[in-house]
Amino acid sequence: MKKNRHYLQQLAGGITLCTALFATVHTSAQTVVDSTRVYRIGEVVVTGSNNATGRNLLPYTVSTISSPQLEATGQSQLLSAISVQVPSLFVSERNIFGFGVSNGGSGGIKIRGIGGSPTNAVLMMVDGQPQFAGIYSHHVADFYGTEYVDRVEVLRGPGSVLYGSNAMGGVINVITKSAEREGVHTTLTSQYGSYNTWRSSLVNTTRFGKFSSLVSLGYDRTDGLEDNFDFKQGSLYAKLGYDFSDSWKARADYSLMNFIGNDPVYPQLSNPESTDIYHQNITRGEASLSLNNYYGSTNGSVRVYYSYGNHYIDDPNHFHSLDDRFGILAYQNFRPWKDAAATLGFDFDTYTGKIPMSGGHAHGDGSTAAQMQTIGRKSITEYSPYITLSQDLFEGALILNAGLRMANSDRFSTQWIPQGGFVIHPAEGWMVKGSLAKGYRNPSFREMYLYGPANPDLDPERMMNYEVTVGKTFSRYFGMDVTGYYSKGDNLIQTMNGKNVNTGSFINKGIEVTANSQPLDKLTLRATYSYLYTSLNNLTAAPKNQYFLGIGWQAFPKFKVDAELKGVGGLYVFDDMEHQSYTLLNIKLTYKVIHALELFATLDNITDTDYTINRGYKMPGFTGMGGLKLHF
8 A cells, every 4th residue: 555655646746747837839839720719739740640740630649859859868879868758658778878689788668568578569660661670570779860860759559550560559750851951061960978988970961952862970989888898880871852843752761770789797697707798790771762742632652661680699609690671651641521531551561581590500500409599581471451531520629530450461360450539629728539549569580480489370469558638738838738548468479388379468557748838938848757557567668657857948049958857766677676766867058159060068867876777787877978069
């Protein structure tokens, strides 16, 4: 009883923190007017609808983090920047930067306590294109930087109707920047600081009439928190565009990332006297070509994409994996009748992978170890049509929404994935919305073919989610949303008696609060809070409570202060450790010397808080970085 009272006090405290802000909606919010009411439709988003739509017109909960908000964190790795900012979103970390993969790796994502280990139930996307490595069906966290990002949209809850497998728990959609201004523009950012850490990026945008391009180069390195914990990474992102007309536009993009990291910590978890060092050399690339059409009441896109990965890991035995993925995404939005909007879409993808070497054994060498730890090339092909429909009623006072996906593959039986919801604007400034949605996740190659528990007869995992949100814009100075959700999962893949089987289940439920404020022209405030109850024991990367408070203050015309307070409570790490509860205070100071030059300093964990997210990996205390941003 005392424990429950403690959690209720934390819940009340978090809500009080958010409601204490005299807030306004983001400056990007828009307005819909009818003869009797004014509706605030919120930020325009594309996640959750495949069409640019006001956030308050969707029955699903979508959070956005803008490029200035990402920049205010001082982080170059995107997942570190957004963790805890979005309610119920948490990302595991282990070093000053560099997530890594495999044993000892971090970058695991949970949304509302759902994500898997490794993360294969939260889908990462870039401009709507799904991202995950074929063999383990998870993203590679180090692949995502902040320098070329316009905004991040986070769908909290299932997105499987629009995005298929792996979107069971939610979706993180990275929207990249575009070249909006004519001419050539370049930004160089470089910073240096604690633990011999250097982060740098060069971003160039070009637009000449109908042609546009964006090219981003990045290089980051650190010595890490202890000897032989160094990490270095290089990245390239390029996007080309050509506007044939106002109605037809083509886009092509390519991204490439390589990181090399060492890890002396993980070997010591099983043997404190170990001097082994795990080495990782990971290369991943993505390419896509899309053709987009815009015809007033109808618009759509066709995209062809290809991704690949080449992973070398010595731990200390040699591991090598290769994977690739080819897919086609097609959809068309249209208006079938008055005040209605519909989307017809079709996804096709085939992903393959092989492990020619693992544990020092080559595939096909005849050993038992090779049979259990390596695989020849395997593949899964998926092909799924879907439809969504929304209807405005009573001049926008009521919006109904529904969708259905027919999920097909050559490995698993057909699944029907539904979703439905409503939005009500009962009075000026008020918004009430609710939804139910089914999510699913197909088994990975690892679960079906690798190691002792492998079971090729596994079925997809599934989940139903129910949620209600109430939002109110009180005035120009105050606005907030409160969401309650209930998620029930079953058919989860667990290892029982040495074999992977579909036997697990869970119930997750919680409350999320978001508030935004601009009480003064030069002062902005943002706050989020979330509370999670889960029926699962020992769920990592899923804190019971978390809160965020962000402040942006243009103190003087050339001087800006950005500060954030991140709090986490009830975070399980390992059986022999106490649940972690901590608060981090981070500050970024920016001084604009001239129009083309900014100097900045980032101070993280100013109170030198001691905390751990991944077992054995103590997080850094107080750290500092200083740098410059040059525009030319």
